[in-house]
Amino acid sequence: MTQPAFTADVYQNQYLAAGATTVDAMVTVTATGDGTGAVPAGGAPSAAEVIMIDCSGSMGYPRSRMTEAIKATGVAIDTLRDGVLFAVVAGRSMATQVFPGNGMVAASPETRAAAKQAVGRLTPEGGTAIGSWLSLANRLFAGVDAQVKHAIMLTDGRNQHESHETLMQVLRTCEGKFTCDSRGVGGDWVADELRAVASGLLGTADGLEDPAELPAAFRSMTESAMGKAVADVRLRLWTPASSTIRFVKQVYPQVEDLTARRVDVSPRIGEYPTGSWGAESRDYHVSVQVAQGSVGEELLAARVSLVDGDTVLTQSLVLANWTDDEALSTQINDRVAHYTGQAELASAIQEGLAAREAGDEDTATAKLGRAVQLATESGHEQTAKLLNRVVDVVDAPTGTVRLRRDASNVDAELTNVRSVKTIRVKKS
Amino acid sequence: MPTNPATVRTVDCPRCGAPALSSFRFCEACGAALRDDAPPARRGTDWVSSTAPPEECPACGGTAFSPEGYCEGCGQRGPTGPDRSAYDLGLLAGVSDIGHRHQRNEDAMALGVLPGTALAVVCDGVSSSSRGDAASHAAVDAALPVLRDAVRDGAGAQKAIELSAEAARVAVAAAAGPETGNPPSCTYVAAVVTAGTVTVGWIGDSRAYWLPYGAAPVCLTTDDSLANELIAAGTPPADAYAAPHAGALVRWLGVDADDGPPKVVTIAPETPGRLIVCSDGLSRYRSAPAELAASTPPGAPLPVAHHLTKLALDAGGVDNITVVVVPYPPAQSGTTPQPDARPAEPR
Numbered sequence: 130m131t132q133p134a135f136t137a138d139v140y141q142n143q144y145l146a147a148g149a150t151t152v153d154a155m156v157t158v159t160a161t162g163d164g165t166g167a168v169p170a171g172g173a174p175s176a177a178e179v180i181m182i183d184c185s186g187s188m189g190y191p192r193s194r195m196t197e198a199i200k201a202t203g204v205a206i207d208t209l210r211d212g213v214l215f216a217v218v219a220g221r222s223m224a225t226q227v228f229p230g231n232g233m234v235a236a237s238p239e240t241r242a243a244a245k246q247a248v249g250r251l252t253p254e255g256g257t258a259i260g261s262w263l264s265l266a267n268r269l270f271a272g273v274d275a276q277v278k279h280a281i282m283l284t285d286g287r288n289q290h291e292s293h294e295t296l297m298q299v300l301r302t303c304e305g306k307f308t309c310d311s312r313g314v315g316g317d318w319v320a321d322e323l324r325a326v327a328s329g330l331l332g333t334a335d336g337l338e339d340p341a342e343l344p345a346a347f348r349s350m351t352e353s354a355m356g357k358a359v360a361d362v363r364l365r366l367w368t369p370a371s372s373t374i375r376f377v378k379q380v381y382p383q384v385e386d387l388t389a390r391r392v393d394v395s396p397r398i399g400e401y402p403t404g405s406w407g408a409e410s411r412d413y414h415v416s417v418q419v420a421q422g423s424v425g426e427e428l429l430a431a432r433v434s435l436v437d438g439d440t441v442l443t444q445s446l447v448l449a450n451w452t453d454d455e456a457l458s459t460q461i462n463d464r465v466a467h468y469t470g471q472a473e474l475a476s477a478i479q480e481g482l483a484a485r486e487a488g489d490e491d492t493a494t495a496k497l498g499r500a501v502q503l504a505t506e507s508g509h510e511q512t513a514k515l516l517n518r519v520v521d522v523v524d525a526p527t528g529t530v531r532l533r534r535d536a537s538n539v540d541a542e543l544t545n546v547r548s549v550k551t552i553r554v555k556k557s
Numbered sequence: 558m559p560t561n562p563a564t565v566r567t568v569d570c571p572r573c574g575a576p577a578l579s580s581f582r583f584c585e586a587c588g589a590a591l592r593d594d595a596p597p598a599r600r601g602t603d604w605v606s607s608t609a610p611p612e613e614c615p616a617c618g619g620t621a622f623s624p625e626g627y628c629e630g631c632g633q634r635g636p637t638g639p640d641r642s643a644y645d646l647g648l649l650a651g652v653s654d655i656g657h658r659h660q661r662n663e664d665a666m667a668l669g670v671l672p673g674t675a676l677a678v679v680c681d682g683v684s685s686s687s688r689g690d691a692a693s694h695a696a697v698d699a700a701l702p703v704l705r706d707a708v709r710d711g712a713g714a715q716k717a718i719e720l721s722a723e724a725a726r727v728a729v730a731a732a733a734g735p736e737t738g739n740p741p742s743c744t745y746v747a748a749v750v751t752a753g754t755v756t757v758g759w760i761g762d763s764r765a766y767w768l769p770y771g772a773a774p775v776c777l778t779t780d781d782s783l784a785n786e787l788i789a790a791g792t793p794p795a796d797a798y799a800a801p802h803a804g805a806l807v808r809w810l811g812v813d814a815d816d817g818p819p820k821v822v823t824i825a826p827e828t829p830g831r832l833i834v835c836s837d838g839l840s841r842y843r844s845a846p847a848e849l850a851a852s853t854p855p856g857a858p859l860p861v862a863h864h865l866t867k868l869a870l871d872a873g874g875v876d877n878i879t880v881v882v883v884p885y886p887p888a889q890s891g892t893t894p895q896p897d898a899r900p901a902e903p904r
Contacts, residue, residue: 367629
């Protein structure tokens with residue numbers, strides 16, 4: 130696989146009215162590889178994969194949940210290209226290694242067959258302590274040398290056999306060590322926990338209503354991991370003296386606030402982790418507060434680069450021009466407007482569902498109503514459809530809704546876990 | 558006894574075979590050039606320009622600038638040159654001024670001389686492009702040395718202007734860097750004035766006027782504007798000038814422009830006069846040749862250039878103003894005039 134070519138395009142209204150100091154820009158970063166998909170030819174970065182399967186007692190009810198999970202793990206193992214190091218972990222109140230006996234082993238026809246045999250003997254019994262599973266994965270990854278380190282974590286329940294603090298502590302330990310996609314199956318998983326794992330470990334989170342969807346989901350996550358061509362890409366941001374960074378967010382394909390993840394490189398430069406990249410495209414929202422300029426002044430408000438180590442993959446400039454021409458300064462960039470709305474949509478859903486769970490129906494109705502309004506305005510059909518499972522929409526354009534009494538736990542969790550998924554600006 | 562290197566015979570003339578000394582640039586017998594490695598034009602002595610890269614940021618005093626010209630400390634765009642400059646090379650003189658309304662001087666000029674020959678290039682950064690001054694400044698600095706060396710090497714004024722425009726085009730593309738959205742762009746007008754001819758070449762709407770003493774003045778250039786395109790296509794001039802965007806440029810230097818050669822006009826004046834090469838910061842106030850001639854006093858080129866610049870400033874100065882004045886015929890002195898590389902006094 131050839132090294133992907135990165136491009137960064139900036140979308141902004143660089144014209145500021147006199148007195149304005151906030152500069153917003155959308156940066157679309159696109160990596161174009163050979164585009165052939167899952168299994169790159171020679172030259173792909175070395176990779177390691179840990180698959181964590183929830184084997185708690187509830188996985189046995191219905192029986193199909195465990196059997197589909199076993200089948201899905203087999204599909205993931207088959208999707209690994211030869212030579213990729215891998216291991217399978219069974220998650221209960223503690224983590225136990227299923228295959229190989231210890232450490233990690235290179236994928237080959239023999240090790241794949243042996244792994245699937247071991248996975249086939251898994252039985253559902255015991256509890257759920259996700260942090261302990263991630264800790265074992267972290268130890269396994271630490272023992273091997275690989276550029277792309279990726280994990281899959283499947284659970285069907287609440288993280289009830291360890292404290293929330295323990296999980297968060299483990300996540301902080303694992304940050305930057307490997308990436309992890311989290312998935313929930315059944316009706317008892319908790320969206321906030323899945324999103325915490327995915328967010329901390331730069332992966333994706335989702336729920337699967339039907340265990341039969343598991344094999345396809347596992348294949349897709351593994352294919353995506355095998356398609357990664359650059360392991361540890363960081364977004365590097367230069368900002369001028371006497372400016373402050375309001376926030377740095379990934380806004381597509383899902384909302385991820387990176388502001389607090391900054392690592393200072395120098396007083397003017399900081400870096401934000403973006404994980405590994407295959408052939409894909411992501412959008413970032415950079416918002417900078419600059420010192421007030423006088424009309425006619427032109428300022429470099431930020432320089433946005435994507436870097437692999439110290440290699441600059443691509444770079445773009447964010448500018449600010451102060452003008453007294455209102456026709457220029459009052460234009461709102463449609464991408465900035467769109468993603469500002471998408472980010473608000475995600476928080477409205479999360480806040481609305483939290484209020485609903487806390488029994489605060491007024492706040493829940495207001496927030497979820499606003500969410501329906503934003504989803505409708507931006508044409509986000511998937512999210513609008515999910516919202517229909519938790520509210521009855523009376524009038525979408527005004528955001529008038531009623532909470533549904535018949536909404537199930539999984540309706541709310543699915544809506545929550547997918548709240549961060551955004552869509553791009555539709556061509557008008 | 559040490560040998561005087563100047564007397565060491567090293568070459569024979571490749572054309573006629575006559576013996577020559579290493580210190581000779583031309584064959585004593587037939588006049589052929591003996592060295593094709595004549596030194597390239599040197600800035601400051603052979604030519605001068607209104608451009609000067611910033612040494613420190615006027616906002617914060619920082620000295621590091623990004624390739625695009627932004628201060629690495631405070632992010633302010635550093636100036637690409639001074640707001641006002643004036644140069645007098647004897648055979649010609651020029652003044653460039655920021656005007657009253659613009660924040661940056663996006664005009665640039667470069668002046669050069671050869672024995673008995675005056676050379677000028679004026680470029681005007683397109684203000685609707687980003688960093689128009691980066692284009693105009695890169696353009697004049699690339700164009701003038703190429704123009705001078707080509708004229709010196711006998712290329713002929715038209716060919717020299719074409720080579721110079723191409724050098725400017727390459728420099729403007731380099732100034733754009735990876736920028737593709739609205740890349741830096743500028744106009745281009747060049748003049749070569751010798752004892753017998755005045756040659757001008759242009760791309761865009763910067764102009765050259767021929768103002769003879771005692772004869773009708775004429776604008777040698779035709780703006781590459783939408784209106785002139787319409788007129789060329791048969792639209793009555795009154796309708797063409799009234800068309801929306803009549804003044805819009807149809808040709809310019811920039812990576813987003815067509816790369817045709819400059820249009821070139823040569824005249825062989827029978828009377829003395831002055832060539833005025835200028836940006837639209839002047840021509841917008843004295844567009845008709847007769848108006849400009851009526852406003853141009855006699856005198857040495859530098860005071861005339863200052864006079865015309867002041868006229869444009871007094872008329873409003875809404876744009877950057879650049880005026881180069883070339884008396885014709887050029888003074889015939891036996892030696893290359895030593896250019897005064899110091900900017901003349903600001904107004």
